Amino acid sequence: MVENRPILKIVTHLILIFGIVIVALPIWITFVASTHDEARMLQAPLPLLPGGHFFENFTKTLFGSGLAGSEVAPVWRMLLNSMAMAMMISIGKIIISLLSAFAIVYFKFPFRMGFFWLIFITLMLPVEVRILPTFEVVANLGMLNSYWGLSIPLIASATATFMFRQVFLTIPDEMLESARIDGAKPMRFFFDILLPLSRTNIAALFVILFIYGWNQYLWPLLITTDTDMTTIVMSIKQMLEAAEQSPQWNIIMMTALLAMIPPVFVVIAMQKMFVKGLTETDK
Amino acid sequence: MATISLKDLVKNYGKVEVLHHVEGEFHDGEFIVIVGPSGCGKSTLLRMVAGLETVTSGEIFIGDKMVNNLEPADRDIAMVFQNYALYPHMTVRENMAYGLKLRKFSKSDIERRVQEAATILEIQDYLDRRPRQLSGGQRQRVAMGRAIVRDPQVFLFDEPLSNLDAKLRVQMRLEIKKLQRKLGVTSIYVTHDQVEAMTLGDRLMVLNGGYVEQFGTPIDLYEKPASIFVAGFIGSPSMNFLPGHLANAHIELENGQKIPTTSVQQGDAIFGVRPEHMIVDENGPIEVVTDLCEQLGANTLVHGVLKDGKTGIVASIQGHWDYEPGSVLGFNVLPDNHHLFDKETQKRLEN
Amino acid sequence: MLKRVHFTKSWLPFALVAPQIAITLIFFIWPATQAVYQSFLIEDAFGLSTEFVWFENFQYLFTDEIYLNSFGRTIFFSAAVAFISMSSALILAGFADRVIRGATVYRTLLIWPYAIAPVLAGALWVFMFNPTLGIFPYFLEFFGYDWNHYLNGSQAMLLVILAAAWKQIAYNFLFYLAAMQAIPRSIIEAGAIDGASPIRRFWTLVFPLISPTTFFLLVINAVYAFFETFGIVHAVTQGGPANATTILVYKVYNDGFVGLDLGGSAAQSVILMIMVIFMTIIQFRYLEKKVQY
Numbered sequence: 037m038v039e040n041r042p043i044l045k046i047v048t049h050l051i052l053i054f055g056i057v058i059v060a061l062p063i064w065i066t067f068v069a070s071t072h073d074e075a076r077m078l079q080a081p082l083p084l085l086p087g088g089h090f091f092e093n094f095t096k097t098l099f100g101s102g103l104a105g106s107e108v109a110p111v112w113r114m115l116l117n118s119m120a121m122a123m124m125i126s127i128g129k130i131i132i133s134l135l136s137a138f139a140i141v142y143f144k145f146p147f148r149m150g151f152f153w154l155i156f157i158t159l160m161l162p163v164e165v166r167i168l169p170t171f172e173v174v175a176n177l178g179m180l181n182s183y184w185g186l187s188i189p190l191i192a193s194a195t196a197t198f199m200f201r202q203v204f205l206t207i208p209d210e211m212l213e214s215a216r217i218d219g220a221k222p223m224r225f226f227f228d229i230l231l232p233l234s235r236t237n238i239a240a241l242f243v244i245l246f247i248y249g250w251n252q253y254l255w256p257l258l259i260t261t262d263t264d265m266t267t268i269v270m271s272i273k274q275m276l277e278a279a280e281q282s283p284q285w286n287i288i289m290m291t292a293l294l295a296m297i298p299p300v301f302v303v304i305a306m307q308k309m310f311v312k313g314l315t316e317t318d319k
Numbered sequence: 320m321a322t323i324s325l326k327d328l329v330k331n332y333g334k335v336e337v338l339h340h341v342e343g344e345f346h347d348g349e350f351i352v353i354v355g356p357s358g359c360g361k362s363t364l365l366r367m368v369a370g371l372e373t374v375t376s377g378e379i380f381i382g383d384k385m386v387n388n389l390e391p392a393d394r395d396i397a398m399v400f401q402n403y404a405l406y407p408h409m410t411v412r413e414n415m416a417y418g419l420k421l422r423k424f425s426k427s428d429i430e431r432r433v434q435e436a437a438t439i440l441e442i443q444d445y446l447d448r449r450p451r452q453l454s455g456g457q458r459q460r461v462a463m464g465r466a467i468v469r470d471p472q473v474f475l476f477d478e479p480l481s482n483l484d485a486k487l488r489v490q491m492r493l494e495i496k497k498l499q500r501k502l503g504v505t506s507i508y509v510t511h512d513q514v515e516a517m518t519l520g521d522r523l524m525v526l527n528g529g530y531v532e533q534f535g536t537p538i539d540l541y542e543k544p545a546s547i548f549v550a551g552f553i554g555s556p557s558m559n560f561l562p563g564h565l566a567n568a569h570i571e572l573e574n575g576q577k578i579p580t581t582s583v584q585q586g587d588a589i590f591g592v593r594p595e596h597m598i599v600d601e602n603g604p605i606e607v608v609t610d611l612c613e614q615l616g617a618n619t620l621v622h623g624v625l626k627d628g629k630t631g632i633v634a635s636i637q638g639h640w641d642y643e644p645g646s647v648l649g650f651n652v653l654p655d656n657h658h659l660f661d662k663e664t665q666k667r668l669e670n
Numbered sequence: 671m672l673k674r675v676h677f678t679k680s681w682l683p684f685a686l687v688a689p690q691i692a693i694t695l696i697f698f699i700w701p702a703t704q705a706v707y708q709s710f711l712i713e714d715a716f717g718l719s720t721e722f723v724w725f726e727n728f729q730y731l732f733t734d735e736i737y738l739n740s741f742g743r744t745i746f747f748s749a750a751v752a753f754i755s756m757s758s759a760l761i762l763a764g765f766a767d768r769v770i771r772g773a774t775v776y777r778t779l780l781i782w783p784y785a786i787a788p789v790l791a792g793a794l795w796v797f798m799f800n801p802t803l804g805i806f807p808y809f810l811e812f813f814g815y816d817w818n819h820y821l822n823g824s825q826a827m828l829l830v831i832l833a834a835a836w837k838q839i840a841y842n843f844l845f846y847l848a849a850m851q852a853i854p855r856s857i858i859e860a861g862a863i864d865g866a867s868p869i870r871r872f873w874t875l876v877f878p879l880i881s882p883t884t885f886f887l888l889v890i891n892a893v894y895a896f897f898e899t900f901g902i903v904h905a906v907t908q909g910g911p912a913n914a915t916t917i918l919v920y921k922v923y924n925d926g927f928v929g930l931d932l933g934g935s936a937a938q939s940v941i942l943m944i945m946v947i948f949m950t951i952i953q954f955r956y957l958e959k960k961v962q963y
Contacts, residue, residue: 139686169701192693210404218418219392251787299785
C-alpha cells in the first residue's frame with residue numbers, strides 16, 4: 037500500500053471480510069445443515085448456527101446406506117470410487133503427457149509435428165460436445181461401469197502436454213548436452229534429469245487434475261449404471277431427486293460436505309503449488 | 320591424452336554452409352584456442368568435436384580413432400559450458416559423480432576421483448551443496464571438476480568465463496591455464512575475447528565467417544597476421560590500416576606521403592601498423608593531425624587523422640603526453656613492424 | 671520447438687507418444703468425426719433406419735424456436751456469469767492487492783469454491799433457495815417477495831447464474847490477484863507521487879495494465895459458462911421450468927440421452943464444437959502474443 041491512511045485500511049479489510057462471508061456462506065450453511073438432526077431440518081427457518089448432531093450424521097452418512105429409501109451405494113464406497121477415478125485421471129494424464137512432451141521436445145522423428153497437432157486438437161474438444169459418440173465408443177469397448185471407462189477417455193489432455201512442453205523448453209539445452217557427454221541414454225536422461233527438474237510442475241499439475249477428476253459429473257453419470265460404481269459427486273444429484281419425497285437435508289448436506297472435503301483439502305494444503313499450476317497451465 | 324585432427328570439415332545448416340573445409344592438427348597436450356567474432360562458427364566447430372553437432376563432411380580424429388559417428392559419451396571428452404550446465408537438483412558431489420556412475424565406476428573409485436578433483440580445485444568444502452548455493456566462481460570450479468573427474472583425453476571449453484565479472488575472469492583464466500599445464504590434457508577452448516585467446520592458447524585458430532583465417536602461436540598471429548581480419552582482431556587497440564599504392568619499393572599513402580618498404584610488389588595495397596609501433600619523429604613519413612589524447616597511465620593514446628587524408632590513426636606512446644587538438648605530429652615506423660596487405664584479397668603480402 | 675541437440679532413436683519417440691495418440695484417436699478424434707457424421711443423419715423413431723440428409727438437421731435447428739431461444743439464453747447466461755464473477759473477483763483482488771499482512775489468509779479463504787464440483791455448487795444453492803425451507807426465501811418473504819424457482823423461470827435463471835458465478839469467483843480472483851501483483855510497485859508509486867488517488871490509480875493504471883488478464887478470463891469464463899455448468903443446471907433446475915434454463919450443453923444431453931434424437935443432438939454437438947474451436951483460436955492468439963516461442 038502506498039499511502040498510510042488508517043480508514044482506507046479498515047475499509048479494505050471490511051470489504052475483504054464481506055467478500056469472504058459471501059463466498060463462504062453456502063459452505064457455512066452446508067456445514068450447519070450437517071450438524072442438525074432430521075427433524076430440525078424440516079422447520080423453517082432453518083438454523084444458521086451449528087447443532088450437536090455432526091458425528092451422528094457423519095457415521096450415519098459414511099457407513100449407513102446413505103439416504104433412507106434410495107438405492108445408492110454406501111458413501112464410503114462412493115468416496116473410494118471418486119478417489120480411484122480422480123487418481124487414475126490425474127496420474128494417467130501426467131504420465132502420458134510427460135512422455136509425449138518428452139518425445140516432441142527432445143526427439144526428431146517423422147510426423148513429429150503431425151502428432152503435435154493431433155494432440156493440440158483435443159484442446160478444442162471438451163467431453164461435453166462429443167458426449168454421445170464417446171459414450172458409444174466406451175460402450176462398444178465394454179468399458180461401462182468400470183474404472184477404466186471412467187478415467188481413460190478423460191486422460192488424453194492437450195493442456196498437460198503443452199505445459200510439460202513449455203517446461204521442457206525452458207530447461208537449458210546444455211542439460212541434455214552435458215548429460216549426453218556424461219553418457220546418459222534417452223530414458224536415463226528422462227528419469228535422472230528431466231523428471232527431477234519438473235517436480236514442482238508435476239505437483240502443481242497434480243492438484244489441478246485431481247480436482248478436475250474428482251469433480252467430473254456428466255461423464256460418470258453416463259458411464260455408470262451400477263450403483264457400486266457411483267461417485268460421490270454424482271450421488272448428490274440422486275439424493276436431491278430423492279429429497280423431493282423424503283427430504284433428509286442433514287444427510288444430503290453431510291454427503292455434500294464429504295464430497296467437497298478432499299478437493300478443498302488438496303487446494304488449501306497445496307495452495308502454493310495450486311496457484312502456480314493454475315496460473316501457469318492456462319497461460 | 321591424444322592428438323586431434325580435423326580433416327576438411329564442413330558443416331551445413333540446411334543449405335547454408337557455416338564451416339568451410341576446416342583443417343587442423345592439434346598436438347597431444349596442447350592448449351588450442353578457437354577465437355573469432357560471434358557467429359563465426361567457433362562454437363559449432365567445438366560442438367562437432369564434442370559430438371553435439373553432426374559432421375556434414377570431413378573427418379574428426381581423436382587419437383587415431385575417427386569419431387564422426389561416435390556418441391559424445393564415447394569420445395572420451397569432457398566439456399565445460401558457458402552456463403556451466405550443472406544439474407540443479409544434484410549436489411556438487413552428485414554432479415561430479417554422475418558421469419562416472421553412468422560409466423559404472425565402482426563406488427570407492429568414484430569417491431576417490433571426486434575427492435581428488437575437489438582437492439585440486441579447492442572445492443572440498445562445497446561437495447554437499449547444490450549449485451544454486453554457490454557463487455559464480457565456485458560454480459565455474461564445479462564445472463571444471465565435473466570435467467576432470469573423468470580423466471578424459473580431451474577438454475572442451477565453450478566460453479567458460481563469459482558469465483564471470485572482469486576480475487574473476489582474469490583469476491580463473493590463470494587457474495585454467497595452470498590446471499591444463501598440470502594435467503597435460505589436450506584442450507580446445509572457444510572464446511570471442513582476444514586477450515583470453517592470447518594469454519591461454521599455445522596456438523590460436525582464428526575463425527571468420529566459417530573460414531580459418533590463421534592458425535598459429537599467439538606471437539605468430541601478432542607479428543605476422545595472415546590477413547587484415549586477423550591483424551585487426553588481435554591486439555588492442557587495433558592495428559591502423561592506411562590504404563595506398565605500392566610501387567618501386569615504396570607505398571604511397573592517400574595524401575601522397577611515401578613510406579619506403581622492402582616489398583617488390585606493385586599495385587593497390589593496405590599499409591598496416593600497430594599503434595604501439597608508432598614512434599614520434601619530427602621527420603617521420605606519417606604526419607597526423609591530432610584530435611584527442613587518452614591518458615592511460617603507463618602510456619598515452621593519441622587519436623588523429625592522417626594529414627590531408629581521411630583515415631583515422633591511433634598511436635600509443637610511452638609516458639604522459641598532451642597535444643593540442645589540431646597539432647601535427649610526425650611518426651616513424653621501423654621496417655620490421657610494417658604490415659602490407661593486398662587490397663583485393665585482404666591477405667598479407669610477404670616482403 | 672525442438673531442442674538444438676536432440677535424440678534420433680528411431681522407435682523410442684513413437685513408443686513415447688503412442689499412449690496419448692491412441693487415446694486421442696479412440697476417444698477424441700473418432701467420436702468427434704462420428705458426431706459430424708451423425709449430424710448428417712436422421713434416424714426414425716424406432717432406430718430401425720437412418721437416412722443421410724446432408725444439412726437438414728442444421729436447417730431444422732436454425733428454424734427451431736426452442737433451439738434459437740436456448741441459444742440466446744446461453745449467451746445471456748454466459749454474459750451474466752462472466753460479468754458477475756469477474757467484477758466481484760476484480761473488486762476483491764483490487765483490495766487484496768492492497769493488503770500486505772494477511773493477503774495469503776484472504777487468498778486461502780477466497781479460493782476454495784474452485785475445488786467444489788459444479789453439481790455440488792448447484793446443490794448448495796438449491797438448498798439455500800429451497801422455496802419451503804431455504805434461508806433466502808424465508809428472508810425474502812419478509813419483503814413480500816415470493817420465491818419459487820420451480821415455477822418462476824426468471825428466478826430459476828437467476829439462481830443458476832448465481833451458483834455458476836459464485837463457483838467461478840475464486841478462479842477469476844486468483845488470476846486478477848496474480849496479474850496485479852506482477853505490476854511493478856514503482857508504477858503505482860509513481861502514480862501516487864503524481865497525485866492520483868487510490869481509486870483513480872486503479873482505473874487509470876492497474877486496470878489497463880491487467881487488461882490482457884481480463885481478456886483471457888473473458889474467454890475462459892465463456893467456455894466455463896458454456897460447457898462446465900452442466901452440473902449446476904442439472905442439479906438446480908434440470909433445464910426447467912418450461913425450458914427457462916435449458917442452455918445449449920444441457921440441450922445436447924437432453925435431446926441425445928433423454929429424447930434420443932441422435933441426429934439433432936449430433937448437429938448441436940457440431941455447432942458447439944465450432945464454437946469451442948473459435949474460442950480456442952481466440953485464446954491461442956492471445957497465448958501466442960504472450961509466450962515467446
